[in-house]
Amino acid sequence: MAGEGDGMRVGVLTGGGDCPGLNAVIRAVVRKGVQVFGYEFVGFRAGWRGPLEGDTVALDVQAVRGILPRGGTILGSSRTNPVKVEGGVERIKDNLAGLGVDALIAIGGEDTLGVARELYESGVNVVGVPKTIDNDLNATDYTFGFDTAVNIGMEAVDRLHTTAESHHRALICEVMGRHAGWIALHVGMAAGANVILIPERPFDIDKVVEYVESRFKTRYAPIIVVSEGAHPMDGQMQLQTGERDAFGHVRLGGIGQALADEIEKRTGKEARATVLGHIQRGGTPTAFDRVLATRFGLQAIDAVRDGDFGKMVALQGTDIVRVGLDEATKELKTVPLERYAEAEVFFG
Amino acid sequence: MAGEGDGMRVGVLTGGGDCPGLNAVIRAVVRKGVQVFGYEFVGFRAGWRGPLEGDTVALDVQAVRGILPRGGTILGSSRTNPVKVEGGVERIKDNLAGLGVDALIAIGGEDTLGVARELYESGVNVVGVPKTIDNDLNATDYTFGFDTAVNIGMEAVDRLHTTAESHHRALICEVMGRHAGWIALHVGMAAGANVILIPERPFDIDKVVEYVESRFKTRYAPIIVVSEGAHPMDGQMQLQTGERDAFGHVRLGGIGQALADEIEKRTGKEARATVLGHIQRGGTPTAFDRVLATRFGLQAIDAVRDGDFGKMVALQGTDIVRVGLDEATKELKTVPLERYAEAEVFFG
Amino acid sequence: MAGEGDGMRVGVLTGGGDCPGLNAVIRAVVRKGVQVFGYEFVGFRAGWRGPLEGDTVALDVQAVRGILPRGGTILGSSRTNPVKVEGGVERIKDNLAGLGVDALIAIGGEDTLGVARELYESGVNVVGVPKTIDNDLNATDYTFGFDTAVNIGMEAVDRLHTTAESHHRALICEVMGRHAGWIALHVGMAAGANVILIPERPFDIDKVVEYVESRFKTRYAPIIVVSEGAHPMDGQMQLQTGERDAFGHVRLGGIGQALADEIEKRTGKEARATVLGHIQRGGTPTAFDRVLATRFGLQAIDAVRDGDFGKMVALQGTDIVRVGLDEATKELKTVPLERYAEAEVFFG
Amino acid sequence: MAGEGDGMRVGVLTGGGDCPGLNAVIRAVVRKGVQVFGYEFVGFRAGWRGPLEGDTVALDVQAVRGILPRGGTILGSSRTNPVKVEGGVERIKDNLAGLGVDALIAIGGEDTLGVARELYESGVNVVGVPKTIDNDLNATDYTFGFDTAVNIGMEAVDRLHTTAESHHRALICEVMGRHAGWIALHVGMAAGANVILIPERPFDIDKVVEYVESRFKTRYAPIIVVSEGAHPMDGQMQLQTGERDAFGHVRLGGIGQALADEIEKRTGKEARATVLGHIQRGGTPTAFDRVLATRFGLQAIDAVRDGDFGKMVALQGTDIVRVGLDEATKELKTVPLERYAEAEVFFG
Known part of the structure; x- marks a missing residue:
């Protein structure tokens, strides 16, 4: 010693x-x-x-x-x-x-x-x-670092709720989490998301669209919190996995925007994605x-x-x-x- | 009366x-x-x-x-x-x-x-x-509403600075403003951006890359604040203007990600975009x-x-x-x- | 069942x-x-x-x-x-x-x-x-509720640090906690207090003054976080325990201001108390x-x-x-x- | 030149x-x-x-x-x-x-x-x-600095509203302003105070108590925002002006607590003061x-x-x-x- x-x-x-x-x-x-x-x-x-x-x-x-x-x-x-x-x-x-x-x-x-x-x-x-x-x-x-990231995500989704209450528009918030959905789970639970999608559970896009449609029938628009590493069940949604960045890595991420596009296509309602990115890991x-x-x-x-x-x-x-x-x-x-x-x- | x-x-x-x-x-x-x-x-x-x-x-x-x-x-x-x-x-x-x-x-x-x-x-x-x-x-x-949006953008960029100080990676923050760059101007000035791009002034991508390269020579990585309506000078960068959303409108926006891609391609350094979107117009x-x-x-x-x-x-x-x-x-x-x-x- | x-x-x-x-x-x-x-x-x-x-x-x-x-x-x-x-x-x-x-x-x-x-x-x-x-x-x-109260206290003390760095003035922040010092402990640890005083440990005012004096010798002024229920060792400082409120209860609290007064008297330096009160239990x-x-x-x-x-x-x-x-x-x-x-x- | x-x-x-x-x-x-x-x-x-x-x-x-x-x-x-x-x-x-x-x-x-x-x-x-x-x-x-101070005060009063909605207790928030009531005016207007007291207008304590009593008849408790330099009309309330600090200055401030005491005495309801102090001038x-x-x-x-x-x-x-x-x-x-x-x- x-x-x-x-x-x-x-x-x-x-x-x-x-x-x-x-x-x-x-x-x-x-x-x-x-x-x-x-x-x-x-x-x-x-x-x-x-x-x-x-x-x-x-x-x-x-x-x-x-x-x-x-x-x-x-x-x-x-x-x-x-x-x-x-x-x-x-x-x-x-x-x-x-x-x-x-x-x-x-x-x-x-x-x-x-x-x-x-x-x-x-x-x-x-x-x-x-x-x-x-x-x-x-x-x-x-x-x-996790608690900070979750609070930043929660504050962002709190703000989206305001818009969801005033407009009929699906809002998607993509948060960090390539292999584990902890941030999405806690952000979604803390901020009252209508759907939470995490890497551990491949999601069924039909089910997601069903939630979105049912939510649109109320006064409020749906809010989806999605981990960057979440993905649909096999065969659903054609994600552009072929794209590569300047370093030759296949681009990860993009699931938020892909979901917004798919929801617009299937429901005929507007959908908008917010990608928090590095904001979640910075600051005090x-x-x-x-x-x-x-x-x-x-x-x-x-x-x-x-x-x-x-x-x-x-x-x-x-x-x-x-x-x-x-x-x-x-x-x-x-x-x-x-x-x-x-x-x-x-x-x- | x-x-x-x-x-x-x-x-x-x-x-x-x-x-x-x-x-x-x-x-x-x-x-x-x-x-x-x-x-x-x-x-x-x-x-x-x-x-x-x-x-x-x-x-x-x-x-x-x-x-x-x-x-x-x-x-x-x-x-x-x-x-x-x-x-x-x-x-x-x-x-x-x-x-x-x-x-x-x-x-x-x-x-x-x-x-x-x-x-x-x-x-x-x-x-x-x-x-x-x-x-x-x-x-x-x-x-x-403007002051609220600017503060939300500023807090986001404040957080990006932390990462910019710890990693060598260009960070782009896309804020609202289709026709006027007020939000980008105030966010960028309040949060100390290295470059601010606004719709009123078509930007020269060569000049932007020059700023980025020169910043990379210091200990700190560059942060760019860009209005969603900003665009490069004629002929520079091929923006995908052909894409249309579910309503047939040509997609606006996307300049943040396009800039990140272009900077990666030209500098060989990583670049990441954050798109604040509706977060700027919600909340208290x-x-x-x-x-x-x-x-x-x-x-x-x-x-x-x-x-x-x-x-x-x-x-x-x-x-x-x-x-x-x-x-x-x-x-x-x-x-x-x-x-x-x-x-x-x-x-x- | x-x-x-x-x-x-x-x-x-x-x-x-x-x-x-x-x-x-x-x-x-x-x-x-x-x-x-x-x-x-x-x-x-x-x-x-x-x-x-x-x-x-x-x-x-x-x-x-x-x-x-x-x-x-x-x-x-x-x-x-x-x-x-x-x-x-x-x-x-x-x-x-x-x-x-x-x-x-x-x-x-x-x-x-x-x-x-x-x-x-x-x-x-x-x-x-x-x-x-x-x-x-x-x-x-x-x-x-505890985590929220601690964050509110921490943000307050973060702000006091700015003043402590610019002026030579002891700053006292009184937080909630009549019988247990958890809030003071976590606020003080999270925000970098120079002294933390809790109900579980009657404090020695001589020792507190010593910390304050030694801190004044650096460029920075001292910050003390004190539980409302903290109290000095027997016989030290004459707290006005005789006062009663409109309901006949002996007034609790006031330790923050009492400490500020005592520190001014003993050190000849200015001291200021902030009492967060109900702010700690309200809001989101x-x-x-x-x-x-x-x-x-x-x-x-x-x-x-x-x-x-x-x-x-x-x-x-x-x-x-x-x-x-x-x-x-x-x-x-x-x-x-x-x-x-x-x-x-x-x-x- | x-x-x-x-x-x-x-x-x-x-x-x-x-x-x-x-x-x-x-x-x-x-x-x-x-x-x-x-x-x-x-x-x-x-x-x-x-x-x-x-x-x-x-x-x-x-x-x-x-x-x-x-x-x-x-x-x-x-x-x-x-x-x-x-x-x-x-x-x-x-x-x-x-x-x-x-x-x-x-x-x-x-x-x-x-x-x-x-x-x-x-x-x-x-x-x-x-x-x-x-x-x-x-x-x-x-x-x-003014806008920052006002936002800090507003956030504090926003939090007090929560308590005011849940308990029957008058809440007083004392903010900066020795000679001018700008901070109190803006904090009070931004956060929806029930009464705002400023140095430029000596207040009538009878009128203040009247507002408080009338507010207590609703579901909500009253919130008063008061400048540190506000004072009652001549002859009302005995403020302890004789006290001096370690430097021989007559103590300013204390109006928040004095108001709380007076309101308790006159209405028989609890009243609590929060004194923001230096928190208003620190931080980002x-x-x-x-x-x-x-x-x-x-x-x-x-x-x-x-x-x-x-x-x-x-x-x-x-x-x-x-x-x-x-x-x-x-x-x-x-x-x-x-x-x-x-x-x-x-x-x-």
């Missing part, structure tokens, strides 16, 4: 897409590490690219002043995966040794934590902090996310102090606990059927 | 797209009309369709309770144009006479006020209240819009009391005045070059 | 102080009760006064339309305690029988649920739903509170359907469960020392 | 209380000054104390990056008045000369601009930018304030370029103009009777 104030040096990095609360984690780690344990810190820039290339930035109490309410990450981020780089793991180990880094706190999602696990298995002292706006990480009740975190991120940071530095490596901090109930990095990354946490069924009560 | 409490009956309608502040106008008209002047009110449903079809709704102090902070319109709206309906104007005059309506307050944009002007010219006692989220109505400094109005709408309503009922018809209420400086309906509708108020030039200081 | 659509009539009431999310519970109960189970509902007005006096209000799907995002309660509330009224319990039983009410859902805090428990013990079919903005109810991880609920309240409502009506009375619905982790009403009301859930210790890392 | 890029050095300072939008002014001044005119800048710290003591801070494009959305002022502020300091004006002139400062932009309220006028009269090249959260400066339609500015502050900044640096000194920039309608510093500071802009009368329609 690391002793107090024994010259311990701790590296910190943030990987993957940005997420409100990253700075709150960094601040908590550094404040407690320096003020209580007397540690020194090394900030790595741009995710795993930092330790891979030895790209560091000063990280002390002064550097974390005022960052608690700010979105993004003062360390920058990237999707660099050192495991896929020839000799990447060895270069990281060499760089950590060269910088005198005794332990590493890696804040990130499935990919970042997967690398963290591999590094731990090859002897690096790593503690992971879970981060995913989609809330699809296993072994933790919630991840920070909610109180829930700031408290969760801060407590994650405090627990992560405690784990370093305890020499309890190979762990990820996690929320269980109201407690912050530590779980194995392997448990955290073994599968995606998707929306269970019974949670979706709860919401279906309000459909139509 | 109408005397106090002489059994005066006043009709009220809201036409065109919805807009935060409509309910605040209705409330002010009714509260002062009933409590101070002793008038009775007739609410017409769904814009000009109401008087055309004699479709009315009760409108008294009880009906307007609690509506001040609520977006939309309790009267509903439509784009029905009675002037284009065979015998429409006569039917309206008959219906008003049949209902004993002595004066009509029409709240709406260019189209609604154009009808109001024609009715006034054919002998109906009309007072107009200007309404356009786009702020493109002549003869008034501002219209309610800002204080500016509530005060403006309330003062418009008070002035409109004063005009009725004064028998001062054929007028539109308007904001000039901090005063609410009355101008001729003809002046209000004779041309669109677009962004003058010098206002755009102010903002250009911050480009790049 | 009650069968589906068998003419079951369910009463609903809301007791105690208002709290964002009450309407979301009512809506979920009624929507699922009517649409899935075919039940009828009776709304009781103003807490326990409703069933005591047989004061009811229509409660159907139409009545709950559009209330999800609205604070307050459409049923009204009161602090009437029928147990303290001569023959109160019998009158309620008679009224329920007379109205044909088979089961009762009582939404409220410690007092309301205590009455619910007594009624259950005397034979009434009751299900409880926990409600307290202070989060001090036992047997549930969180109660709705956050997404967290809307989802929690909705899920509580669904579980409560499920408990009725299951004939599972004498229970309170509760949050445990991410699950909604049922616990005994006796367990829920046996003691107050206060802030444990280790949670306060977490926050102390950031003091000074 | 100063030529472009001729080595012109411009000083900038912010004086008086902080106000959302100060940073937006500074950013606009520096961005246009550097990028368009090629000027250099000298930031003075803490209002007039900066030039008085030669206390400067670097001010270039890098220093103003990212400050547009942030409240407060990066230059700091103070209430130092050099005119009241022995030889103060001469010391400032010497320091400006020593630093090679050719022109000075002073951003502040009545006091700051009064000093600016005196300096101008003694030969210093000064341009003023008006700043007052209270909107009580002459010669400009609005000042930045609204879009209106950011655009206004930015345009003020652009106009101020244009005035410097034009050698047009002794002027203050001002808003008239939608135009930014320049007026004499003497005109701006000759009297306070208070609420005219007719504006108050407009609002009275909604009282009771």
Whole structure:
């Protein structure tokens, strides 16, 4: 176990897409590490690219002043995966040794934590902090950023309700969530959507149109909340899957606009799509996310102090606990059927 | 001139797209009309369709309770144009006479006020209240709804900045404004956009790409705010203008995504578009819009009391005045070059 | 167990102080009760006064339309305690029988649920739903309203930081919490307070002044978040406990201003208090509170359907469960020392 | 007139209380000054104390990056008045000369601009930018910060409405405004207060109680918005004017709580006061304030370029103009009777 104030040096990095609360984690780690344990810190820039290339930035109490309410990450981020780089793991180990880094706190999602696990298995002292706006990480009740994204989506749908009450027009709101529908589920339940479509349940476009038609018979127009990763049952709707972006990736997304087009075609009523996009992952975190991120940071530095490596901090109930990095990354946490069924009560 | 409490009956309608502040106008008209002047009110449903079809709704102090902070319109709206309906104007005059309506307050944009002007010219006692989220109505400094839309757009772009600081990715935010760029101009200036594109100034895509490239050389990624009605100079970018929606209209909009595609293609960097859509016209109005709408309503009922018809209420400086309906509708108020030039200081 | 659509009539009431999310519970109960189970509902007005006096209000799907995002309660509330009224319990039983009410859902805090428990013990079919903005109810991880209150407090303190950075002035923000410091703890942690004072820990004014003095030596001024129920150690600061309000109650609160006065006196620097008061319990609920309240409502009506009375619905982790009403009301859930210790890392 | 890029050095300072939008002014001044005119800048710290003591801070494009959305002022502020300091004006002139400062932009309220006028009269090249959260400066339609303060107050009162609908309790919200009631007037009109009390009109407590009593007869409880500087007619209510703070000043404020006490005493109903305090002047500015502050900044640096000194920039309608510093500071802009009368329609 690391002793107090024994010259311990701790590296910190943030990987993957940005997420409100990253700075709150960094601040908590550094404040407690320096003020209580007397540690020194090394900030790595741009995710795993930092330790891979030895790209560091000063990280002390002064550097974390005022960052608690700010979105993004003062360390920058990237999707660099050192495991896929020839000799990447060895270069990281060499760089950590060269910088005198005794332990590493890696804040990130499935990919970042997967690398963290591999590094731990090859002897690096790593503690992971879970981060995913989609809330699809296993072994933790919630991840920070999710609550902020849900509130942004809810406020958007609250505003759409006004229009839905004044005009006869179907409104579709596309929210984040490629593989898991947590954001759509919570936004839809919080804002009173008439239909919620998630990746875990291929939807029946006939049923969706039926809900829309029945809603149009009331004074109010229908509002549909759809995950970017939601898709119709096999054979329904011809989604343009052939399109590729400048990087050769098949374009994901677009389901919101596709739904609007299909509904117009089938019902003869106007339909409009709103795509929130990156707005959901920017800006100041909610109180829930700031408290969760801060407590994650405090627990992560405690784990370093305890020499309890190979762990990820996690929320269980109201407690912050530590779980194995392997448990955290073994599968995606998707929306269970019974949670979706709860919401279906309000459909139509 | 109408005397106090002489059994005066006043009709009220809201036409065109919805807009935060409509309910605040209705409330002010009714509260002062009933409590101070002793008038009775007739609410017409769904814009000009109401008087055309004699479709009315009760409108008294009880009906307007609690509506001040609520977006939309309790009267509903439509784009029905009675002037284009065979015998429409006569039917309206008959219906008003049949209902004993002595004066009509029409709240709406260019189209609604154009009808109001024609009715006034054919002998109906009309007072107009200007309404356009786009702020493109002549003869008034501002219209309610605009400030709300600008704040919603600004908050969205504020959030995008977080991502722009953490990732190297161009972010485009498409806001409302088909013919006038007021929303884009104010959102872009308030939120610190790197480029603002408006309908009044066909943009040079080469220049836009240049700004984007130069911005990518700094630590920060570029943010572009674009009006839905903005378009490139002749011959640049092949916009898909051939597409038509379910109603046969050529699809407008889509400039945000088109820009993202073009920037990706030309720069080889990722670009992402956010399309705010109807979110900008829903939800609770800002204080500016509530005060403006309330003062418009008070002035409109004063005009009725004064028998001062054929007028539109308007904001000039901090005063609410009355101008001729003809002046209000004779041309669109677009962004003058010098206002755009102010903002250009911050480009790049 | 009650069968589906068998003419079951369910009463609903809301007791105690208002709290964002009450309407979301009512809506979920009624929507699922009517649409899935075919039940009828009776709304009781103003807490326990409703069933005591047989004061009811229509409660159907139409009545709950559009209330999800609205604070307050459409049923009204009161602090009437029928147990303290001569023959109160019998009158309620008679009224329920007379109205044909088979089961009762009582939404409220410690007092309301205590009455619910007594009624259950005397034979009434009751299900409880926990409600307290202070989060001090036992047997549930969180109660709705708390997250909203914390976010309101956090936004206020975020704003105070701006002033603290520009002027040398101590700023005190008094938040709700008479017996438990949960709101202060979360607001203070989320917004980066320099000191947090809670009822569970009598504070040492000398220590507080020390923190304030040390903070004044930096560029930034100190911000203190204090629960209304916090108090100094015995003998410190002469709080005016003698004052009584119009109802003869000794005035609680005032600790924020008292602290400001004491800090000015001892440090010779200006200090200003902000008292958020009722602002914390009004307005639209956050997404967290809307989802929690909705899920509580669904579980409560499920408990009725299951004939599972004498229970309170509760949050445990991410699950909604049922616990005994006796367990829920046996003691107050206060802030444990280790949670306060977490926050102390950031003091000074 | 100063030529472009001729080595012109411009000083900038912010004086008086902080106000959302100060940073937006500074950013606009520096961005246009550097990028368009090629000027250099000298930031003075803490209002007039900066030039008085030669206390400067670097001010270039890098220093103003990212400050547009942030409240407060990066230059700091103070209430130092050099005119009241022995030889103060001469010391400032010497320091400006020593630093090679050719022109000075002073951003502040009545006091700051009064000093600016005196300096101008003694030969210093000064341009003023008006700043007052209270909107009580002459010669400009609005000042930045006011719109932000009004929105914060409105949101608070919106939240109070929820409670007022659920409980029978009078709610008082005290807002800023020592000498002018603009904030109370706009907050009260925007949020639907039942009574608005402002410093310009000593109120009749009997009349206030009458409104409160009559409101209690409806389903809703009364909400009163009161300026901190409002006061009852002579002889009514015994305000404790004898109390003094640590600095010997008679305590201002407290009218909100005094009103609550008086209403409880006279009506026998509960009354609660909320005092927003510094929350109104902190945090991010609204879009209106950011655009206004930015345009003020652009106009101020244009005035410097034009050698047009002794002027203050001002808003008239939608135009930014320049007026004499003497005109701006000759009297306070208070609420005219007719504006108050407009609002009275909604009282009771």
